[in-house]
Amino acid sequence: MSQPYAEVIGDPIAQSKSPLIHKYWLEKLGLDADYRAHHVTPEELADYIAARREDPDWRGCNVTMPHKQAVVEHLDRLEIGAELVGAVNTVTRRHNGALIGTNTDVEGFLEPLRERLADKHYFRMARILGTGGAARAIAAGLAEQGFTLVIAGRSVGKARALLEAIDPEGQHHAAPLQHFAEPTDFAFDDREGCLDLVVNATSLGMEGHEPLAFDMSHAPPGSVFYDAVYHPLETDLLKRAAEAGFGTIDGLSMLIGQAAIAFERFFGACPPREDSDAELRRILTS
Incomplete structure (x- = not known):
């Protein structure tokens, strides 16, 4: 008897924690379904999508680096959020075989910030380090929440292009990544009533990668540091x-938040999160 399944694809993919998350929820709910990791290189992406399109048991896939933008051309339609971001991290297959691209990174990223975002602020600023698919989603989400953005990348041109794509009317700024590696003597003004974020949306700090070079003098008093890297959980930046x-x-x-949205799309059920993900976190960090 066939079994419905979903996957996560990327290159590399062995480090992905998505199978642990989705299998945990499937077991908790007693659903007869599976979730797998599948290694797909850029050269294999078109054939992979074509083959899965014809598989009625395939419910879709999560998409990780380096496919978040490349997968777009192989899909039938993008939801509004994915169109704005220009990157897809979740593909779902409809009953008629149509493949729909969406981006759950935005909501996943914002989820742990909701309590802070419920407060009113005189000013909101986010320093986002990175210009890839995750950075695009994060920038789009924060722009919608009224943040002034500073996007920093190895290529300032890519940072400017990102800002132009997600919020061309906004008063945002692009900077070289190296700018934040060097100390500054900038005197920050009174930050009372403000919300400042520093977000690492690069792979720097991930296991096997160099740490992110960021000098703490660039962070205004009261800033919140948010690192999208989860392996290791406590990166050098967060420490x-x-x-x-x-x-x-x-x-x-962010990983669990975006996975929860994808899980409901794949399997038609809300994931069990009554304990605020405490048990799941223990599993993922053991």
């Missing part, structure tokens, strides 16, 4: 931020 007295949010928060 240094905590030691300096800043608030921190780890990458599992």
Whole structure:
């Protein structure tokens, strides 16, 4: 008897925690379905999508690096959020075989910030480090929440293009990534009533990669550091931020948040999160 399934694809893919998350929820709900990791290189992406399109048991896939933008041309339609971001992290297959692209990174990223965002602020600013698919989603989500953005990348041109794509009317700024690696003597004004974020949306700090070079003098008082990297859970950036007295949010928060939205789309059921993901976090970090 056939069994419905979904997957996560990427290159590499062995490090993905998505199978642990989705299998945990499937088991908790007692659903007869599966979730797998599948290694897909850029050269294999078109054939992979074509083959899965014809598989009635395939419910869709999560998409990780480096396919978030490349997968777009192989889909039938993008939902509004994915169109705005220009990147897809979730593909779902309709009964007629149509493939729909969406981006759950935006909601996943914003989920642990909701309590803070419910407050009113005189000013909101986010320093986003990175210009890839995750950075695009994060920037789009924060622009919608009224943040002034500073996008920093190895290529300032890519940072400017990102800002032009997501919010061409906004008063945002592009900067070289190296700018934040060097100390500054900038005197920040009174930050009372403000919300400042520093977001790592690069792979720097991930296991096997160099740490992100960020000098804490660039962070206004009261800033919150949010690292999208989740392996290791406490990156060098978050450790240094905590030691300096800043608030921190780890990458599992975004990963679990976006996975919850994808799970409901794949399997038609809300994932069990009554314990605020405490047990799932223990599994993912054991």
